[in-house]
Amino acid sequence: MPLLCDEDTNSQGQARQKEDFFPASPHTQAIRKQSQHSVIAKTAILNQRGSTMSDDGRTPEHAPETEGTATHARIVKATLKASQHPPRQYNSLGAALNNTLGTALTDTPATTAPNSPRIPPRRADSTGSSTPHRSRPTTLDIPGLTRSKVSPDGRIAQRDVGSKLVIVMVGLPARGKSYVTRKISRYLNWLQHDTRIFNVGERRRVAAGGNSRIPTPARPTNGFPGGLDVRQDTARSSLNSILLHKPTASPATAATKILLNGHSVNEEGFNDILPPPAVDTSNPLDSEQQHPTRGQSDNLLNRRRSTEALRVETQLPAPEPMEQTAEFFDPENTRAAQIREQVALETLDELLDFILEQGGSVGIFDATNSTLERRKMIMKRIRERAGPELNVLFLESLCVDQGLLESNMRLKLSGPDYKDQDPVTALADFRKRVSQYKKVYVPLGDYEENNNMPYVQMIDVGRKVVSHQIRGFLSAQTVYYLLNFNLAPRQIWITRHGESLDNVKGRLGGDSDLSANGLAYAKALTEFIKHERQAWDVRQEHKARSTHFPPRPGDTTPPNPDYSSHVDDSSQGQKSFCVWTSMLKRSIQTAQYFDEDEFELKQWKMLDELNAGDMEGMTYEEIRTQHNDEYELRKRNKMAYRYPGAGGESYLDIINRLRAVIVEVERMTDHVLLVGHRSVARVLLAYFKGLKREDVADLDVPLGMLYMLEPKPYGVDFKAYRFNPETSWFDHIPNYELRRATSHIN
Secondary structure, eight states, X not given: OOOOOHHHHHHHHHHHHHHHHSOOOHHHHHHHHHHHHHHHHHHHHHHHHGGGSOTTSOOOTTSOOOXXXXXXXXXHHHHHHHHTSOOOXXXXXXXXHHHHTTSOSOOOOOOOXXXXXXXXXXXXXXXXXXXXXXXXXXXXXXXXXXXXXXXXXXXXXXXXXXXXXXXXXXXXXXXXXXXXXXXXXXXXXXTTOOEEEEEHHHHHHHHHHTOSOOOOOOOOOTTOGXXXXXXXXXXXXHHHSXXXXXXXXXXXXXXXXXXXXXXXXXXXXXXXXXXXXXXXXXXXXXXHHHSOOHHHXXXXXXXXXXHHHHHHHSOOOOOOOOOOSGGGXXXXXXXXXXXXXXXXXXXXXXXXXXXXXXXXXXXXXXXXXXXXHHHHHHHHHHHHHHOSOSEEEEEEEEOOOHHHHHHXXXXXXXXXXXXXXXXXXHHHHHHHHHHHHHTTOOOSSHHHHHTTOOEEEEETTTTEEEEESOOSHHHXXXXXXXXXXXXXXXXXXXXXXXXXXXXXXXXXXXOOOXXXXXXXXXXXXXXXXXXXXXXXXXHHHHHHHHOOSSOOTTOSSOOOOOGGGGTSGGGTXXXXXXXXXXXXXXXXXXXXXXXXXXXXXXXXXXXXXXXXXXXXXXXXHHHHHHOHHHHHHHHHOTTTOOOSSTTOOOHHHHHHHHHHHHHHHHHOOSEEEEEEOHHHHHHHHHHHXXXXXXXXXXXXXXXXXEEEEEEETTEEEEEEEEEETXXXXXXXXXXXXXXXXXXXXX
C-alpha cells in the first residue's frame, strides 16, 4: 500500500481551515499547487524505496546499510512517529496563522549534510595577478608614517597602480604650465613621492631639429642584463626617426613606416639599421608583446646590442632641420603634425614606463594637449597599458588677465625656442604660434564631466581654481597645494639659531640658552634683515618704473607675472615681514631683538629641532660608545632612522610636520624669516632647492649661515651670507652652492 505521510494530511487540513477565513487567490492557489507537487514527489520516493525496509522502518539484515539508506530510514521513522498523532485542530484564526504563515512553502525535509565551506576570493600576489581579479584599496601611503608588508618604508608599492597618478597638463602656450609642473614636482618629491616631469616640447625640439640623440633621464634597466634598457633604446631610435601615422589610423596606433624629420627613412635607405619597436603597435592590447617572456627579452636584447654596435660604425646623416616657427604649429601642416603627435606618444610611453616598471608614483605629462582628440588619445594609451586603475588628473592652466598673459609671453622669449633672437620679431612669432593653437583649442569641460574624468582648471595662476571629481590621496594633495601658491615677489630667509650652550658642549637637543656668540649673532641678524628689507623695496620701485603692463617692445626686464602686483600697488604700502621661530629658547632668543611694531613675530612648534628621544642631551661620541647598534643603524640611513624612546623622530617626521609650514610660506605674499635648527633648515632648503632624497639628511648647514630665496617665474633666486664676528655683519658668498657635509655623524 502506498505510504502517505501524516504531515501531508495535516497540511491539507490546515489549508482547508485557512480557506474558511480567506478566499483563495490565484497566487495562493499557485503556491498550494506547488506544495502539493512536492508532497506527491516525496511520496513517490518513499514508495519506491519502501521495499527495502521492514514495516517498522528498519533496514533488513540482507540490505547493506549505506549513508543514504541510513538517512532515509531516519526520515521514515520520523514520518511514522508523526502519523500516530491525530491532526491538530485550531479554534481560532490567530492560532492557525501562527502555525502556518511562518513555515516554509515546501515539504522537503532539511538536509543533514554540512554546509559547503566559504572560500574567500584569491588575493593578488606580488606580481599583481589574481583569480578572480580584485581591485586593491587606494589608501594613502606616506613615507615614515605608514607601513605594510608590500610597502615597509611607506612608499607606494609597485603593484598598487591605483594609488599612483598621471597628471596631464592642458593649456595654450604662455599659460604657466611648465611653472606649475615644476612646483608640483618639487613639492611631491619633497614629500618622498617619486615624481618626474615628461616634457614633450624638449623632445619635439630634438626630433624636428635633426639631433642624433635625445636626452632622457637616467632610468633602471628593467631587469635586462648588460645594463641595456630595451624600451629606452627603442625610444631613442624612434625619436630620431619619427613614426608615421597613416591618415586613416587612430592617433594611438602608429604605423611601421619611419620618418626622419618628416621624410621616409626607407626612401633614404636607413631602414636596415633601425631596430623594430619594442611593443607591437598594431595591437596595443597584446599582453605578450607588452610583457615579453625571458626568451623574447633575450631576442630583443640581442637585436638591440647588434643595432647599437652597427650604430657606432654607421652614423645617420643629419637631415635638414625643420624651422620651428609659427608655421610648424599650424594644424594644416601635416608633416609637422605627425612629428608632434608621435613625439607626444613616445613621451607618454616613457612616462608609463616610469609609473609601471620603474617604481614611480607620479608622472607629469607636460604639453599643450589642447585638442579633444589628443586627450582622447592620451586616455586610450594609458588604459591600454595601465588598465582602469591608474589615476589620471587633467590640469588646465588658463590666463584671462591680459597683463599676466603679456608678462608670460615676455618670459617665453628667454626660453629655448627664442633664445638669442630679436625680441620684437620673436614676440610677434610667438603670438602667431599661439593663434595657431587657438584654431583647434578645446578647453576642459563638458566632455570630461560627461565621462567622469577628474580635472582641475587654474585661472591666472591660482586666482581661481575649479575642480571636478578629485579622487585619491595624491590628487587631493596636488589640488590642495595648487590652492596655496602664488607669484607675488617676496623674500624667504632661512637660518639656524645663534650658538647655544649645548652647541658649545656638543650635546644633542635640549633647550639651552644662547651663548655670548649666539647673542651677538642675534643682534647682527636683526640689523642685517632690516637693511635688506629696505634695499629690496628700493629695487622693486626701480623695477616698477622700468617695466610696463602690458610690456612694451624693447623692455629688457620682464615683469613678475603676479596677478595682484599690478592691481593697485600704490595703496598697499610696504610689504609686511614675518619672523617665525620654534618654541625652543635658543630660537626664540635669536629673534628677540626684532621690533614687533615692524615685524610680525610668531612661534611655531613645527619648527622645533628633531627630537633625539632617549639620546637627548648626549654627544655623538657618547651615542657611539653607549649605543653602538643605534649609532650604526642611523649611519646607514639617516633619512629614515628614528631615534628610540618617547618622542624620537626621523627626518621623514620632520618633513611631514613641516608640510603645513611650506604650504603657508607658499600661500603668503609677505617676506618671512624662519629661525630654525639644523634638521629644520636642511629640510626647508631641500624643498626650495629641489634637492635629492639622499642629500637632505647630510646637507651642510653650519651655524652662522643665512640663506635668501626669492621665488621667480622660472625658479628660485638663491643667495648665501656668512656671519662675520669681526664686523658684526654678514658677507655675501658669490655663486654659493649647497653641498653635503664632510662628516656624516651630525
